[in-house]
Amino acid sequence: MRVELPCGPKLRPDAPVLITGRPHGGGQISLDETPAETMIGIGGALFSREFYGFYAERRFSNGAGIENFEPQAPGSVIVVDRTRQRISISTDLAGCFPLYVGTLDDRLVIADRLSELNGDGVEPDWLGAIQYLRKAFTVGTRTLFQGVRRIRPGERCEVVLAGPSLSCSDSGNLWASPIDDIPPRERLGAFCAALRQACDQPEPVRLMMSGGWDSRLLLAACLSVGRARDIRLYFHGDTGSREASVVRRIATDLRLPVDFVEIGPEMFSPDQLASDFAHFESVSFPHWHHVRSLDRDFPRHTMAGIFGEVVGGHYGPPMVQHGWRKLADSLAWVLTPGLMKRGATHREGLQAEAALSLFRQAPYSLPWYMNRDAWYAHFDGSHEAVEADITAEMRRYESRGLRYPHEFIEAFITEHRGAQMIAAQLHSASGEGRFNAPFAHRAPLEIAAATPFGDKALNRLSQAAIRALYPRLLDYPTAATLLKASRPVALLEGSRVLRKSGEALRRASPFQRNPRAGDPIRLSWVRFGQIAASSQAHEVIDSLTLPLWDRVRMHDSLTATTPAMSHAMIDMLMKIKTLDLALGNDSTQGGNPPRTLS
Secondary structure: OEEEEEOOOOOOOOOEEEOOOOOOOOOEEEHHHOOOEEEEEEEOHHHHHHHHHHHHHHHHHOOOOHHHOOOOOOEEEEEEEOOOOEEEEEOOOOOOOOEEEEEEOOEEEEEOOHHHHOOOOOOEOHHHHHHHHHHOOOOOOOOOEOOOEEEOOOEEEEEEOOOOEEEEEEOOOOOOOOOOOOOHHHHHHHHHHHHHHHHOOOOOEEEEOOOOHHHHHHHHHHHHOOOHHHEEEEEEEOOOOHHHHHHHHHHHHHOOOEEEEEOOHHHHOHHHHHHHHHHHOOOOOHHHHHHHHHHOOOOOEEEOOOOHHHHOOOOOHHHHOOHHHHHHHHHHHHHOHHHHHHHOOOOOOOHHHHHHHHHOOOOOOOOOOEOHHHHHHHHOOOHHHHHHHHHHHHHHHHHHOOOOHHHHHHHHHHHHHHHHHHHHHHHHHOOOOOEEOHHHOHHHHHHHHHOOHHHHHHHHHHHHHHHHHOHHHHHOEOOOOOOEOOOOHHHHHHHHHHHHHHHHHHHOOHHHHOOOOOOOOOOOOOOOHHHHOOHHHHHHHHHOOOOOEOHHHHHHHHHOOOHHHHHHHHHHHHHHHHHHHHHOOOHHHOOOOOOOOO
16 A cells, blocks of 8 residues: 655645555545545455445544544554645554555655655665564664654554644553453453454454464354354464374364465575565565465455464563573463562652663674674664664653553563564465454453453463353363463463473484484474475575675574574574565566665
């Protein structure tokens, strides 16, 4: 989607609104053929129903403005107002449909694809690039290009065309309004009702199914509203793993059809990645793209548990810690959630600082994949600037009214990692707007964010919701634990510790340290050893076009990768390839030659 308007003192009646890209397809609307106010909605099929219903009612009754449009399904809205010479922009609370604003060839451009603003004369934002490589997202309003602004989740912006000038405000209050005064039973009932409504859609559903909590909770909600005949499960990864066996057992017992797809090296070939990038603007999850080819003859909504991390309490302090400190903090939240919340308040006015202390890392050094000259030219000393961007976001959350450090952390991770990285999974798996992300719907997300972290940490809320919606699904273990999901959370987390300890001991064996060894640990879906050892992975390195990379060291590192580290290696390689395609031009795509980036 792209809205392109001339920058100047006045918006001409014949100025075009150009709509391109997903999910609308091509098209152009002349403003002299439209009402004085034109609304454009960007979202999936579920959002479109709400948007066009609101638009039709408003158009015929001259009703309320954009500030009163609060759709349940995620989606964003642009309003072009010729009378007031303004453009209003509103993004959904989850950020599933991002929008970008910039100027290109003396024209204002609002787009949902970053590539729409990558024209001649647009320079890379190197700080955004290193943030993406390190974190898989850019911080705040920053993007990969200078002068291009990302509209944050839940923001409302106004462009005054006479300038043009842009002003934005934080319209969402996620994490700012805890509902401690509502009894847990009422909170759980409200959440389950909201989730049932989000899952109760009229079309068939393809549910991305794992052995974990998020997809199981979505399945419980679908089954609780009688959607069993409309559901088809999908699993990708190691089809011989324990996780696959959990999914297979659930599907067999509930008589649900399921498709199992083994992740193979062919999904990671340079040609396939270039094709994927042209469609998705990301190749971080090429294995998610395959599901789209299964439903060509019988289209379904693709449903996945993105933003279920908020419900499960996965985006709190333990996520930004490591090693034994992470383990200790996780167990503390499980065993004494109330004490942890009170102890995390610190002194008045230090909430943001307490959260920042957990984000701080050692200064960046030359990474294994980066050309030394490029590093010192563009990235050396960037650590302080990255922390400054994170600090600015913490100040924004402080002004929103957040109280505890764990709320700051959860808000930051959700609005950055969730909105930019995790949402890309569902975009990659879906057709043109044919998907549903129930956890990203307004009501479930608001309730989950307002639930005290200790009441949902490490799947407390998820377990309670499944018990209320479809308790039979608690009879099966999860992939991460060794016990039935119905067991107390403390026991489940204890079994997770035993499992991880066993994995660590096995990976420490001489067999596992051999890069050419197989993958004997087959508990979860992750089995990327064969991909890291394939010729396609080395071909990806050879296909990189920008002068940023040290290909010799990358080949050596890939060759030395052990099965235990293969997933991290492929994940990093896909981020590198995504950035390379975003800032340059792959030869398989044609177009201009690669940038020199001097």
